Amino acid sequence: IILSVLQANLSFAQTTFQNSTTLLPIKKHEILEILDPPGTAALNIMLGALSSFKALKKANQDSLENTKSLVKMKILPFIDMKTSSKIALSSHWSKLELAQKQLFIDYITLSLIKDYVGMLHSYDEFDLVEIGVHKKIQRKDNKAIVKL
Numbered sequence: 001i002i003l004s005v006l007q008a009n010l011s012f013a014q015t016t017f018q019n020s021t022t023l024l025p026i027k028k029h030e031i032l033e034i035l036d037p038p039g040t041a042a043l044n045i046m047l048g049a050l051s052s053f054k055a056l057k058k059a060n061q062d063s064l065e066n067t068k069s070l071v072k073m074k075i076l077p078f079i080d081m082k083t084s085s086k087i088a089l090s091s092h093w094s095k096l097e098l099a100q101k102q103l104f105i106d107y108i109t110l111s112l113i114k115d116y117v118g119m120l121h122s123y124d125e126f127d128l129v130e131i132g133v134h135k136k137i138q139r140k141d142n143k144a145i146v147k148l
Contacts, residue, residue, distance in 0.1 A: 038144035039133045042078075046131050046148055049074035054126045067121040071113060079112075081105045083145065 052070050056062040085105045086093045096104070134147040 038137050038146050042146035042148060043133055045078050050126060050129055053120060057126060062121060064117060064121050068117045071117055081109050
């Protein structure tokens with residue numbers, strides 16, 4: 001639930017996202033059979049982050065600071081904040097000046113850290129978390145948008 005709220009679009013592309021409402025149920029042994037490389041990469045990133053959060057909880061090392069560090073190391077580097085911001089603002093993005101766009105990107109980044117670190121820190125049921133991957137992945141050159 002937490003990771004779906006996070007909506008880490010794992011945006012590796014610079015193009016417009018086409019909405020898809022179909023989620024693939026993923027079992028670990030099916031990952032390579034179902035997903036193409038960008039979907040597999042995104043899923044592996046999130047499974048790695050989930051595993052790290054579980055390990056923090058299990059070791060009773062899940063302080064706010066440690067949780068924040070994990071978010072910064074395991075999730076944020078893989079989110080293209082510019083593309084995610086462009087998707088979030090939709091048609092309003094093109095109306096903004098460059099400085100306004102950067103201000104929005106910076107705000108969203110800080111907001112993700114602040115909001116989700118608190119939620120992840122207080123969440124105790126990581127074993128119940130399921131991660132789904134949208135079936136349609138939009139590609140351009142060597143980049144893709146993968147919605148989890």
